[in-house]
Amino acid sequence: MYIKINGKDQELSGACTLEELVVNKNLMRNTIVIEQNGLIIPKKQWGRAAIGEGDVIEIIGFVGGG
Amino acid sequence: MDDVLMIGGRMISSRLFIGTGKFGDNRLIKPALEKSGAAVVTVALRRIDDSAGDENILNFIPKDCILMPNTSGARNAEEAIRIARLAKACGMGNWIKIEVINDNKYLLPDNQETLKAVDILAKEEFVVLPYMVPDLYAARRMVDAGAAAIMPLGSPIGSNRGLKTKELVRIMINDSSVPVIVDAGLGMPSEAAECMEMGCGAVLVNTAIATAKDPVEMAIAFSEAVRGSRRAFFASSGYIGETAGASSPLTGFLRGTN
Numbered sequence: 185m186y187i188k189i190n191g192k193d194q195e196l197s198g199a200c201t202l203e204e205l206v207v208n209k210n211l212m213r214n215t216i217v218i219e220q221n222g223l224i225i226p227k228k229q230w231g232r233a234a235i236g237e238g239d240v241i242e243i244i245g246f247v248g249g250g
Numbered sequence: 251m252d253d254v255l256m257i258g259g260r261m262i263s264s265r266l267f268i269g270t271g272k273f274g275d276n277r278l279i280k281p282a283l284e285k286s287g288a289a290v291v292t293v294a295l296r297r298i299d300d301s302a303g304d305e306n307i308l309n310f311i312p313k314d315c316i317l318m319p320n321t322s323g324a325r326n327a328e329e330a331i332r333i334a335r336l337a338k339a340c341g342m343g344n345w346i347k348i349e350v351i352n353d354n355k356y357l358l359p360d361n362q363e364t365l366k367a368v369d370i371l372a373k374e375e376f377v378v379l380p381y382m383v384p385d386l387y388a389a390r391r392m393v394d395a396g397a398a399a400i401m402p403l404g405s406p407i408g409s410n411r412g413l414k415t416k417e418l419v420r421i422m423i424n425d426s427s428v429p430v431i432v433d434a435g436l437g438m439p440s441e442a443a444e445c446m447e448m449g450c451g452a453v454l455v456n457t458a459i460a461t462a463k464d465p466v467e468m469a470i471a472f473s474e475a476v477r478g479s480r481r482a483f484f485a486s487s488g489y490i491g492e493t494a495g496a497s498s499p500l501t502g503f504l505r506g507t508n
Contacts, residue, residue, distance in 0.1 A: 190297040209300070215308050216298055217339040224339045242297065244336050248276065248307050249294025249320055250269030250407065250434075250456030 187239045202230040205241070216245040253480065255451055257429060258345065258377030258398045262316070264289040265446065266469075266476045267431065269456025270307060272408075273465060279310040282459060282469035291315045292347055292454065294322045295333055308342075318379065320347040327366035334371050346371060347401070347433075348380040357407045361388040365395060372396025381433050384418035386425060393428055399451060400426060401433040408457045410437025413444050423449045439468075439475030446479035447486070 185196045189205075202225060206213055218225050219242040225233050235241070255262040267290040270279055283291060291311050311317065319337035324330035327350065334346045348371070350363040364380045365388060372378050377398045382388055384402035392400055402419050405411035412435060413419070423430045429451025436442050442453045455472055462468035 190299065211298065211300070212306060215306060215340060215342075217336050219336065224335060226339070227341075243299075244295055244340075245298035246293040246307050246317075246319065246337075246340065246342070247296045247298075248270040248273060248279070249322055250271040250292055250454075250460075 185235070185237050187235060187237070187241060189241045190243055196235065200235045202233040202235065202241075205235065206230060206243075209243075211243065212245075216243055218243055253484070255429060257379075257451075260316070262289050262452070263287065264473065264476075265450075265452040265480060266442070266473050267292065267318070267433075267452055267454040268459060268469060269454065270311065270460075271456055272460040274461070276305060276307065276310050278465045279307075280312060281466045283312055283315060285466055286469035286473035288469070288473070289314075289316055290318050290345075290452075290454075292318045292320050292456070294320055295337055296323075316345055317342045318345040318347050320349045320381070321367070322349045322351070324348075324350045324367075325352050325363075326350060326360075327363045327370070330363070330367040331370050334367070334376060335374075338376065344375060345377045345379070348378060358383055359403070361385055364388075365391050368392045368397050369395040379431070384415045384422055386418075386421055389422050389426060389430075393426065397428060399429040399431050401431045401454065403434040404432045404441065404445065405435030407434045409435050410458055411435050412437055412441040416444070416448070419445070419450070420448055439471045442472055443475045443479035443482075446476055447483050449483055452476075 264287045266288050268288040269292040321330040321333040330348050330350050348364050348367045350360045351357050359381050361382050368378050368380050379399050379401050380392050380397050381401045389400045405414040431452040432445040432450050433454035436455050437458045445453050459465050459468045
């Protein structure tokens with residue numbers, strides 16, 4: 185399955201939820217937000233949010249800034 | 251002196267807000283914030299490929315600071331609103347600095363697009379602090395639209411050129427019912443003091459601290475300047491004379507007949 189994460193095309197080998205994606209990428213879940221196809225998906229729904237072919241996913245968090 | 255800064259219904263313990271960008275070593279951020287006593291801290295939002303590392307910016311910000319994400323990167327109101335909603339969804343509070351910039355040379359904010367974003371986000375219960383070019387009418391409209399404070403620039407971001415917009419900011423201070431916070435361009439504590447002596451509610455400093463030879467010392471210096479000059483704002487008679495006024499008695503001189 186091909187999806188786009190943070191603007192880059194990526195291939196996922198199997199079925200995956202947003203929760204599994206976060207775990208696989210070793211991301212700190214408390215400090216990030218995920219947008220799937222333009223919608224913000226609340227953290228408590230990540231376990232039920234299946235990733236589909238062609239999905240556009242943005243994983244966003246805080247960085248230093250003024 | 252019973253002088254409290256209130257923004258968004260909260261008492262803010264320091265009139266020095268600090269930005270977390272451009273630090274050569276992020277490990278200096280925490281001591282700079284703690285030793286200066288800064289209570290409000292800005293961050294940006296960006297795509298994250300690895301947030302679990304030691305370099306996660308939140309690791310360097312004391313837990314009792316108020317986090318104020320900015321909407322940097324936004325070129326119009328729609329993009330700023332999207333960034334603000336993403337920031338709030340991170341679950342670290344509802345403060346937002348609206349920053350809408352289309353000009354890469356001077357990084358001047360777009361007041362028109364900023365106002366549109368203030369209007370929408372204030373209705374979504376954000377505590378909205380718009381970064382703006384000093385303009386009395388734009389400031390009034392932003393406050394009417396729900397801005398909790400207004401943040402006019404002193405000079406372009408990162409320029410260290412100081413308070414070049416002084417007279418327009420002064421007019422805004424005299425007119426505004428919410429705190430006026432000079433944000434951007436302040437290069438030295440004396441320039442922050444200039445803002446505070448005029449009646450600014452607070453100042454926001456990033457580059458001058460982050461890129462100083464000693465960022466922690468500079469943060470302390472800014473903090474001391476802001477506190478001292480806020481006292482001076484209340485204490486000053488404001489007198490500026492055309493000619494001299496002697497400081498020592500004009501009688502009893504040690505010569506001739508008086």
